[in-house]
Amino acid sequence: MASIFTKIVNGEIPSYKIAEDDNFYAFLDINPNxxxxxxxxxxxxxxxxFDLDEETYAGLMAFSRKVAIAMERAIDCQRVGVAVVGLEVPHVHIHLIPxxxxxxxxxxxxxNLSPEEFEKVAEKIREFL
Known part of the structure; x- marks a missing residue:
């Protein structure tokens, strides 16, 4: 059965998309810290x-770096923190947290954010990509 994240990538579940390429997808967490x-x-x-093949692992890190740099420019924060926990959804995901x-x-x-606030934040980050 497809994970909730696969359903987001496939467009079956909506998301506040930040960035996407052929191999990776970034979106706002709907329960943000x-x-x-x-x-x-x-x-x-x-x-x-650590079950990712080396190429995908390196690609995910490079993609996440690009997104984090845009986030630091868009969001008032001291830095962007990184966490990989992975217990809540059985699909690799990197948390980038201002x-x-x-x-x-x-x-x-x-x-807590309204849908309008989520969209405004997503647009602001996308401006810096």
């Missing part, structure tokens, strides 16, 4: 980060 919290995924469905304090990395601190 901070404004601009973004997920970067390979389009190929693989459960664990940080101004450590609480934003705890996954216990969440912010």
């Amino acid at each position: 901070a404004l601009g919290h973004t997920l970067c995924i390979p389009k190929k469905e693989v459960d664990k980060l 940080l101004n304090s450590m609480k934003e990395m705890t996954f216990q601190h969440k912010v």
Whole structure:
């Protein structure tokens, strides 16, 4: 059965897309730790980060870097934090989280946004790609 992220890539579930290429997809986390919290995924469905082949792993890191640089320009933050947890969805994903304090990395601190706010943030990040 396809993961929720595969369904997002296939357009079966909507997302606030940030960036996409032939192999990777970035979109806003709908339960964000901070404004601009973004997920970067390979389009190929693989459960664990270190099960990716070397080329896909390196490509995901390069894609995530590009997105993180745009996020730092678009979002008022001290830096963009990176987390790979992987327990909540069986599809490799990198969390890119704009940080101004450590609480934003705890996954216990969440912010609520309206659909309009999500779209505004996504557009602002896309402007810097």
